[in-house]
Amino acid sequence: AQSVTQLDSQVPVFEEAPVELRCNYSSSVSVYLFWYVQYPNQGLQLLLKYLSGSTLVKGINGFEAEFNKSQTSFHLRKPSVHISDTAEYFCAVSAYNQGGKLIFGQGTELSVKP
């Protein structure tokens, strides 16, 4: 079985400051890793995903994440946030060869203040 823990339920940050949203996972099998974003009143949208290769993954809107196998982490970062980045962010895993079922964390609410 897999589980995902997002260590911060809320992250307030000022505009143009850097931000890191933390994600740790647990799994007995190999997994793919995803970050999704949910803007108010909109569906979930993929930010980025790690499948293999380079452990640093770049996504949309200037976000990036680093896969750390030894620490079973996949933290999301952005060097300078905008007001428009205010949203709920979800980390998720999908086990190899299990059809694509996503296991999500509880979510982190990013609030960017002017």
Next chain:
Amino acid sequence: GAGVSQSPRYKVAKRGQDVALRCDPISGHVSLFWYQQALGQGPEFLTYFQNEAQLDKSGLPSDRFFAERPEGSVSTLKIQRTQQEDSAVYLCASSLRRASQETQYFGPGTRLLVL
């Protein structure tokens, strides 16, 4: 092109009523997923189809929940004899292929409130 659509967007039901939630996936997408998202929580997997075949229904919380995708396109999630604990947002997602690394495209969700 068109994304995943869901209807209705909002549904209020009295306890004990049956409800049906519809999902229209992206055309040509083989895989279709249903998730349940309680208030303040992350989405939780309910069930998964590859074309018309329901390959995994391990997440359905009780036998009151039933999903179908008879022609491998549109899917319906039915909840019989609704209970207050069924109140949640129900999300549908589709992906092009059956593979764990595929990106899932989500619809806007149906918000169900059971009174």
